[in-house]
Amino acid sequence: MAPASSLSAWSDLQAHHESVGRTIVLKDAFKSDPKRFDKFTRKITLPADISSGGNGTDIIFDFSKNLITEETLEKLVKLAEEAGVEKKRDAMFAGEKINFTEGRAVYHAALRNVTNQPMKVDGVDVMNTKGGVNDVLEHMRVFSEQVRSGEWKGYTGKKLTTIINVGIGGSDLGPVMVTEALKHYGAKDMTLHFVSNIDGTHVAEALANSDPETTLFLIASKTFTTAETTTNANTAKSWFLEKTGGKGDIAKHFVALSTNESEVTKFGIDAANMFGFESWVGGRYSVWSAIGLSVALYVGFDNFHKFLAGAHAMDQHFQQAPLKENIPAIGGLLSVWYSNFYGAQTHLVAPFDQYLHRFPAYLQQLSMESNGKTITSDGSPAKYTTGPILFGEPCTNAQHSFFQLVHQGTKLIPSDFILAAKSHNPVSDNLHQKMLASNYLAQAEALMVGKTAEEVRAEGNVPEELVPHKVFMGNRPTTSILVGGAIGPAELGALIVYYEHLTFTEGAVWDINSFDQWGVELGKVLAKKILKEIDEEGAGSGHDSSTGGLLGAFKSYGGF
């Protein structure tokens, strides 16, 4: 595929940015076009039987507060066409090996293919083959129901009520985020811990208050070779054997979520207690796979299934909707518009929802591990900026910390705001929810309309020297996502997949491989070498003076 910047739609967008984009004033665009909201808002309705309220939940994506005209959208769609976004999308859904640096299909959509359409990789239907998607789902259903009901017992016959998921990256962030987001649906008698960091504090704190008789360990690692996970898992195993005086039955208390059966059995977990998946599931896309077992255990399999079904609904929309109506494609194209034509470097995602407090952290891996790449498909460096820095925190908290910069800083920060119309906790007669909503609406409005010097002066009593400090430039773009109900499993699934396919669209336009992650390797290799050097005499070898100096200082201060 040709580099994006050589496409004629790209030059066309550059000219369009010069002539139109740079001069769009959003508040004027709204004044002159009363239909702007309708024109740029898109909606998906989830099937009633999976929606949180029992009737189909609408999710509205209001793109109207973005720096676009109808012509901009047409030109962005043209860019997507020229960049082959639809062709690449279809190749992904056809199981083609679009992860071209690893020779792998990118097929996580099969994991949530709840309508059970045949989906094949190398001619094999991954849904119905032995050990395939449906078999693993059935294993997850049976196991999660047994644990939740107490039929699956620990070695002394007690119900397992503490779940410790040991995993990192995609084997952690998805399960953490989703179990937090769906806490309302979680088993009240279950305590969850997620141990990811190699910092011994993480595992020590999780084990500190856990009872080996009632604890279930999920060792979650696609490769089962990740240093942090195998080390934490071994520490957990030693703790378990020590606390149980060697009587603890690993088979009852440890299960593995992995693709690597030989490493799993070497660790001491029986293959029967392994929940498998395939290499075509990338780590950051794995919450839909066996890696999501903690979710199924916590919220129950029916809810896990709704989570998959909501995701599937967004997959179908992405596959079927024409680009101009295609919600994730529009999200991705807007990101390209801001990154490559306005020079934006960031993407803020602020959920107005406390349950979604780990959503931005989850999206960081999804977006930045996918599109933090320089090299394009022909091996040459991109001549344009690629993956933005995604960041975020829940609101209203974020408003009281970094929103100063979003409103008055020198950077353009395209922002997404997410709100559910209904709270799971409508306390104080919904006062909190109304205040939350008022902030969600006010922030997007304030970012757009800003405040001029004249408006500041008109407020009266403002010393002239303070006027510039109180001016808000405005014209700062936001996308407002409104879930027309409560955020339940299906709604969450659909929201995640919106960002997955947004990320896909960006990568497809930028002509990069969004599905590998070579950039994490170098640090891992160096850390292995340095770990050895910590136990050897001296301050290592072949290091620069900073690294060598710090290594020496660490050894001397730490007594190593």
Ligand SMILES: O=P(O)(O)OC[C@H]1O[C@](O)(CO)[C@@H](O)[C@@H]1O
């Ligand atoms: O599930 P694994 O194989 O332990 O990998 C954990 C994480 O490590 C990474 O490979 C990055 O180092 C991620 O892509 C992945 O999600």
